[in-house]
């Protein structure tokens with residue numbers, strides 16, 4: 001039995017070595033995870049990771065919902081009723097997606113406020129902040145496009161209000177409103193359009209932006225709290 005265990009361990013390591021030689025997994029893992037962090041980090045520094053978890057929750061529950069949701073004027077509302085009442089744990093998956101969306105927005109504002117308080121928007125992390133702002137706008141667009149998909153009165157009129165508000169923006173406003181409506185007036189064509197945006201285009205953009213954000217966080221490291229910058233242990237020179 002022990003010999004079999006040894007053999008399996010050896011074979012497993014050999015397979016990992018082969019992948020590592022080609023993909024550089026160990027090097028990437030060391031670069032991404034094994035980093036110095038400043039002394040005196042607080043719970044406020046965990047908000048970004050919480051957001052990653054909530055984002056993963058949205059992606060997983062959203063994919064499950066997409067297997068049962070039917071985007072169409074006559075089918076959308078009924079398919080959601082079926083998800084809620086006919087499918088096992090459908091209510092749970094939908095609830096996790098719906099409440100996860102609100103939680104993500106709340107956490108994002110908290111993370112933004114914490115980063116602002118730490119002065120993390122200053123040199124050299126301006127780009128991290130800018131990618132964060134783009135993530136914020138993209139996430140709000142996820143919220144807007146997702147809200148309509150329920151296709152009840154509240155969803156429809158909330159979307160009408162949001163699109164009309166967009167339409168009042170100078171220069172680009174009317175074009176954005178027409179694009180979102182899919183024409184000059186509101187028709188049921190809006191459902192597949194919002195579904196495509198909500199399922200493919202915006203999450204794709206969001207994933208790319210989060211990847212970039214994480215790359216910058218890894219490259220630049222985390223900002224020490226303002227009341228900890230005088231700590232000699234937080235001098236980057238002392239780390240090398």
Ligand code: HEM
Pocket residue numbers: 044045046047048049051052055108111112115118120121125128129130131132133135136210213217221222223224
């Ligand atoms: C899905 C949304 C987001 C995810 C998953 C995310 C993830 C993260 C993670 C894991 C960190 C490192 C740990 C930490 O300091 O919390 C971080 C840092 C940072 N994030 Fe985000 N973030 C998101 C949205 C935002 C937004 C909306 C902003 C601001 C507009 C922002 C600005 C920053 C900045 C400036 C840092 C550097 C913090 C430091 O150096 O201490 N992030 N983010």
